[in-house]
Amino acid sequence: MNVTAIDHVNIRIPISGADQALEFYSNVLGFEPEQFDEFKNGTRTLFSFRLGENNVLHIRPSADFKSPSNTNYDHFALIVDIPISDVKKHLSDLDIPILREGNPLGATGRGPAVYVTDPFGYIIEIKQSSKLS
Numbered sequence: 001m002n003v004t005a006i007d008h009v010n011i012r013i014p015i016s017g018a019d020q021a022l023e024f025y026s027n028v029l030g031f032e033p034e035q036f037d038e039f040k041n042g043t044r045t046l047f048s049f050r051l052g053e054n055n056v057l058h059i060r061p062s063a064d065f066k067s068p069s070n071t072n073y074d075h076f077a078l079i080v081d082i083p084i085s086d087v088k089k090h091l092s093d094l095d096i097p098i099l100r101e102g103n104p105l106g107a108t109g110r111g112p113a114v115y116v117t118d119p120f121g122y123i124i125e126i127k128q129s130s131k132l133s
Contacts (some may be wrong), residue, residue, distance in 0.1 A: 008048075009076055010058040013120045014065045018047070020119040021059050025049045028094055029078075029124075031057065051078065067121040075115065075123035077106055084112040084128040091116060099123065 013021055018039065025031045031049035034056065039047040046060040080087055091098060091114070099115040106127060113127035 005054055007054070008056045008058055010046075010060060011120075011122060012060050012062040012065050015061045015063045017065075017120060018059070018061055021047075024118050025057065025059070028091075028096060065120070068123075069121075073122070075125050077104075077113070077125035077127055079106075079108060079111075079127050079129050081129050081132070083132060084114060084126075087126050087128070088114060 018036075022033060022036060026033050026049065029049075031051060034048040034050055035044050036047045038044040039061075046058050048056045048058050050056055088098065096116055099117060101112070101114050103110050104113055104125065104127065109130040111128045111130050111132075113125050115123055115125050117123055
């Protein structure tokens with residue numbers, strides 16, 4: 001087996017959370033929604049956000065959603081190609097609180113990062129590309 005990348009991540013949200021997800025992932029984080037109209041009209045059970053050319057985040061509204069806790073989930077990390085200072089300003093302008101900051105080690109090395117929580121309790125690490133360091 002020769003795995004080359006993560007294709008997608010699938011998270012659950014409350015059944016009534018689709019519009020909140022659209023607001024956060026599209027308007028705050030800037031991801032392009034996909035299949036949202038099909039989800040809204042009932043022809044799909046999930047919708048997605050395009051994270052890049054080869055990656056998507058699937059959002060599956062679920063009646064049995066349970067908010068993530070520190071016993072079953074930690075976070076997922078996203079790399080940005082702008083300075084972390086610009087990310088912090090963007091989040092501040094939108095009144096999105098930063099949980100913490102760090103310089104974590106990941107697949108692309110160390111880089112400055114901030115951590116935020118989405119409307120459903122998922123922690124998201126937003127990490128500056130090592131190419132900017």
